[in-house]
Amino acid sequence: MNMDIYSATPPVAKKRRTYSKEFKLSIVNACKNPNTSIASVALQHSINANLVSRWIRIFSHHEGAVQDPTHVNPAFIALPYTAAISQPIDERITLCITVPHTNNDIQLKWQTSEIPALAELLKALAT
Missing domain, CATH: 1.10.10 (Arc Repressor Mutant, subunit A)
Structure with a gap:
């Protein structure tokens, strides 16, 4: 076969x-x-x-x-939410920078909204 x-x-x-x-x-x-x-x-x-x-x-x-x-109702329902912020978050943040000096340390407090001006100041101090 x-x-x-x-x-x-x-x-x-x-x-x-x-x-x-x-x-x-x-x-x-x-x-x-x-x-x-x-x-x-x-x-x-x-x-x-x-x-x-x-x-x-x-x-x-x-x-x-x-x-x-x-x-069937969904398990999660997205609700609209509007947060009222008076000013942008960057403007409310303050930077604290300590620059060492011979007699005393120099402390700078600067708003993050003014970062370009702070950069110019640090360049001038470094020279």
């Missing part, structure tokens, strides 16, 4: 099954019965119990009725 392994037909890929929203809701509602388990409902409909558990998580329960996940 001569068997050529290369002439065998390739396996056919299984298509992923899709379920309607109404079907999912009926399965989730069937699982709400306290006398039935998720596994038994899944077995009756020939679907995986993990898939049913996912549908239960997706369709959250609210006051006994199952809601569509598109209508």
Whole structure:
């Protein structure tokens, strides 16, 4: 008997099954019965119990009725916030520079908004 392994037909890929929203809701509602388990409902409909558990998580329960996940309130709500700042932050910051001198140290207190002028002063002191 001569068997050529290369002439065998390739396996056919299984298509992923899709379920309607109404079907999912009926399965989730069937699982709400306290006398039935998720596994038994899944077995009756020939679907995986993990898939049913996912549908239960997706369709959250609210006051006994199952809601569509598109209508669930978000966990985070961004609120508009306007901070009233009287002056820019750079103008409120003061630099303190100590320049050593022979008898006493020279201390300079300078607003950061005037940095170019401070640079000119330090150049003049350095020369």
